[in-house]
Amino acid sequence: MEYHALLFNERVNYMTKYLINRIIRSCVSIVIAVGIVMLLIYSLMDRNLIFKNDALFTHLNNNSKVVYKYQKWEEYGYLDYMTYQDYLNLLVANGELTEAVKNEVSTIGYEPSKDSKLTTQYIESFYDYCDQNGYTPQRLNAVTQRGTKVADGGKPQLFAYKDINLFVRLFNYFGGILKFDDINYVADIENRGLSFTLHDPVYGGEKFSPAIIGNGTYHKYLVYFDNQFPYFHQNLVTVNLGTSYSVNQGVDVFSTMTTSQGSYVKSLITYPSGLTEESADDLHSATYIKGSQKSSYFLQSRFTDDYTNTTVIKNGKSKIGYSFSIGIISVIIDYLLGVPLGIIMARKKDSFIDQLGSIYIIFIIAVPSLAYIFLFKAIGSAAFGLPTTFDVDSLSKAMYVLPIISLSLPSIANLMKWIRRYMIDQQNLDYVKFARSGGLTENEIFTKHILKNAIIPIVHGIPGSILGAITGAIITERVYVVPGAGNLLTKAINNYDNGVIVGVTLFYAILSVASMVCGDILMSMIDPRISFTSKAR
DSSP, rough: HHHHHHHHHHHHHHHHHHHHHHHHHHHHHHHHHHHHHHHHIIIOOOOGGGGGTTTHHHHOOOHHHHHHHHHHHHHSSSSEEEEHHHHHHHHHHHTTHHHHHHHHHHHOOOOGGSSSSHHHHHHHHHHHHHHTTOOOOEOOOOOTTTTEEEEETOSSEEEEEEEEHHHHHHHHHHHTTTEEEEEETTTSSSSSSSEEEEEEEGGTOOOOBBEEEEEESSSSSEEEOEEEEEETEOOOOOOOOOSSTTTTTTTHHHHHSSSSSSSOOOOEOOOSSSOOEEEEEEEEEEOOOTTTTTHHHHHHOOOOSSSEEEEEEBBBHHHHHHHHHHHHHHHHHHHHHHHHHHHHHHHHTHEEEEEEHHHHHHHHHHHHHHHHHHHHHHHHHHHHHHOSSTTTTTTOGGGGGHHHHHHHHHHHHHHHHHHHHHHHHHHHSHHHHHHHTTOOOOOIIIIIIIHHHHHHHHHHHHHHHHHHHHHHHHHHHHTOOOOSSHHHHHHHTTTHHHHHHHHHHHHHHHHHHHHHHHHHHHHHOTTTTTOOOSSSO
């Protein structure tokens, strides 16, 4: 008994060490993967491609166009951009320059010879600052024609820029993934602090619904309950995978994937001012915008402070929600059908059932996925009247049928193929012949030995299949117009949305690593012979 306990403890210790080492290596792999993507995007791709569909860029001329280009490059994360005005503001902030002098030297001449002596002095100081900090200064003089200043884009410009080092970019990105809210976010607000209530004001102050409300924080509601799964919510720690610049402009990638879609869902809510009305505003999402409460009568009549920026409640799922709903049902169908059919094919090798299953597997392998997806789409629509496109406002479950079938059929074929192959391989091993010579029946040999060993590689892929359902299916979602997460990466690449590309890459990498680790753990639980130690026992 003591021996078994020691053996179990030793196994747990080895498993713990393995998991720690695997997690460390996985984190390094994730950083390398994101770094490679950043290198491809920011160093090897033509950064001018971001202006391909920019209507404003094509209408600008002269200096205005150049400045706009550098501003956009900074916004997209290609470089650090600093104007001469930014430099003067920095001097004022450091106490090295007064506002009066700043105003005097902030206007530069149409060309260097037109600058005043004092302005020239500070411009030279700006150049020195750029040289010390790795910036490349650039001066755009006024555009003139025959001695006359050109009105459109003719204003002189002085700025500097520098490309961001890959390691600095990685450090800044991973350092900003998690954001922690605190009462010091708003510096000039009165009565900063936290308050706890058992009766949420959003519900009129009568319903029992605990909440923690902040003043001076970025989010007004830091902890709250509502009727949406998982019912308990928090804004103390938020995830920031990167900001979208074109796919969902100004919104974080994580929010883009997790925000609900569809039509507004109105309910009776009580605004901070006491006004009660039917509205889709989600007051629990309120964030701070300085001076916003007094900017319009609409906000003044509803809010008593500057926590006025709210999202709205919609009736549809999020991008991840749609992808996971389709994907997880598909995974369940895959294993419920693929594994038993593969087992039957292996047990009845060369029979009609085996040949029929082989024909199906060959069809799935031979025909391109896009072709049979369109085939199933046409058959489902013509023969069964099933909807072929998604409608986020529709409550019909029929729109899920064709995408699920299109996802399941190739996965079922893949499981059938590998289960059959593993089981046939096991049937030819020596231990099966030994068990048969020992008097065990074919059913006993099959259930206690062959199936148990053949199923191990299949078990390893279960966590990956489940977590992979979150990422969505690119081709299937595009064909059936599913508003899921699978189409997000392709849209970001087509629109050169660097923030989304990097954020989705990190999201995919984390899921891939998690699926491999979970697969190893699950495999060791199924088969105790599998050891993660460095030496065999």
